[in-house]
Amino acid sequence: MHFFDELLELNGVLMSLGIGGIAGILGWVGKLILKNKNISEQNKxxxxxxxxxxxxxxxxxxxxxxxxxxxxxxxxxxxxxxDLDNLEYLWRGYRGLGGNGTGELLYNRVRELPLKGGESHSK
Structure with missing residues (x-):
């Protein structure tokens, strides 16, 4: 009830100043809420x-x-x-995001290549 009393007191002060009443305050608050809602939707x-x-x-x-x-x-x-392991990590991300086509074709061709020993390409 304490908040309501303060709101009524504010309403009285505003009315004495000629600045509307509770309805005016509520309208103003409503406009702010609607404006923030529209901004939030636009930001989304x-x-x-x-x-x-x-x-x-x-x-x-x-x-x-x-x-x-x-x-x-x-x-x-x-x-x-x-290198094949590294390519697999790239491929999983690419495929997970919806990539396909040429990337998939090339990836599958590399998977069919013979494995080589020694130093990898990425090092």
Missing amino acids: RLTEQRFKMLEAANIAILHNEIYKQCSYFIEEGAVAVD
């Missing part, structure tokens, strides 16, 4: 758009790296186990 849409753009950028970066590494290994005719 912008965040979702930005997330989709970042996801597309990550797919492109992963595709580029998979393409470069796979091209190298295919040209070499073999792949080291460490």
Whole structure:
């Protein structure tokens, strides 16, 4: 009840100043809430758009790296186990984000290459 008493007192002061009453205050508060809700919805849409753009950028970066590494290994005719493991990590992220097509084709071709011993390409 204490809050309600303070609100009534504020209402009386505002009315004596000619600045409306509780209805005016509530209208003002309602406008603020609606404005904040609209801003929140707009921020949510912008965040979702930005997330989709970042996801597309990550797919492109992963595709580029998979393409470069796979091209190298295919040209070499073999792949080291460490390099195949590294490629697998890239591939999982790429596939998880929805990447496919050429990246998948190249990845599968590298998996069919013979394994080589010795120092890996990535070191």
